[in-house]
Amino acid sequence: MFGGMFGGGGGGRRGGPQRGQDLQVRVKLTLEEIAEGVSKKIKIRRLEPCRTCDGAGGKGRRTCATCGGMGQVKQVSQSLFGQMINVVSCPKCEGTGHTFEEACRTCQGSGLERQEVTISVQIPAGVAEGNYLTLRGEGNKGPRKGPAGDIVVLIEEQEHDLFHRDGQNLYAEARVPYTTATLGGSIRIPTLDGDVDLKVPAGTQSEKVFALRGKGMPGLHGRGRGDLFVKLQVRVPDxxxxxxxxxxxxxxxxxxxxxxxxxxxxxxxxxxx
Ligand SMILES: [Zn+2]
Ligand SMILES: [Zn+2]
Missing domain, CATH: 1.10.287 (Helix Hairpins)
Structure with a gap:
């Protein structure tokens, strides 16, 4: 689904700065939160500049002798079709192009270490399961002082006790005493904005569906509101x-x-x- 979005920074390693990887985080929201829009704090562990070496990776930095600073080496192998030459990441410097006289022990020379950070994300009203938001530059910091990747926030919707959502419309069932169904009256119906009275006409049959206009979910970017459909179940006393x-x-x-x-x-x- 997100093919190609993740695993950023996988391009050729040349020993220069690289873009950091994107991170993915899931945020579970209630229908009430989605109806209003909500600000969420998310905790995430991401690669930040190493605090021990200040992101340098170590002391006494020098050009890697194995790859000459290229970060890559050629490997020659024999195959049925003759000699094959592969270019691979330098095993000595792990593609960085340099080594240290004394590599930082905290980050093993990478200059990065995982740290827990808290980020707040503003989620607009009307989102739905499977939507995502991209927080630019909030992902892992890039190796060798490269730019940071992104955080992709995947929206998940919590099942609601009363309402079933389909797009902008909500569906619910309500029980009505058979006397009210027979004689007419009104019953209290919960909505996302609080309880409302629903008029039940005399002679209402079980399974009858009533629409409460504008009591559904808001559209993304403030585009209108859906409806709440309430199916009445006539209740017979036991x-x-x-x-x-x-x-x-x-x-x-x-x-x-x-x-x-x-x-x-x-x-x-x-x-x-
Ligand atoms: Zn370090
Ligand atoms: Zn090397």
Whole structure:
């Protein structure tokens, strides 16, 4: 997916400065954080100039005798097709082109050592799983005082307890008492901006989906907001009090066409909600 982005600095080694490697870090965000945009502190271990030798690599620097300072040597080998000449990194100076009278013990002459640093990264609202941000020049420092690589911050999205995200839209389920579904009313629905009241019309069936416009996720770069789709599940009580049972028995009679009071449904609502 990121082919070619990483492993920077892999070009020819000539003993001169090299660009440092890119680093990759994953940041896990909640939907709430993504909806608002968030500043995150990330800890990362990256190559920094060695503190012992101040990035020099050692004392008494001299040109490598093996490669003459080129950082590369030719290797001759025999193959079926005749003599082959390969150019490889100098094994004596490891491609740096120089050696030290006394190499730094901390960094073994590389001039770099791993240090933990904390970087803060501003993540804009509306990002999604798989998006990435590039922090230029925040990666490993380059060998021989070369420029630093980048940090690539990969965005991961935490699964939310209530909402399922698809692009800018959110999907949720909510339970509604069957009395409210039958008689109409309203229920509290959680959204990323806090709870809202959802009007439930009388005669609402289970699985009915309601759209709350603009309660979804923001677009990247402030482009509009998606919607929240709420699928209602009508809930039937699994335990009844004596009074509730009595009223439901009356309701059954009522449905069969006899003995029906006008205020019956209102009574039911009082008892069940
Ligand atoms: Zn050192
Ligand atoms: Zn050498």
């Amino acid at each position: 335990k009844l009090t004596g009074k509730q049972k009595e009223l439901l028995e009356q309701l059954r009679e009522c449905e069969s066409g006899t003995n029906c009071e006008k205020t019956f449904f209102e009574k039911v609502k009082e008892i069940f909600t």
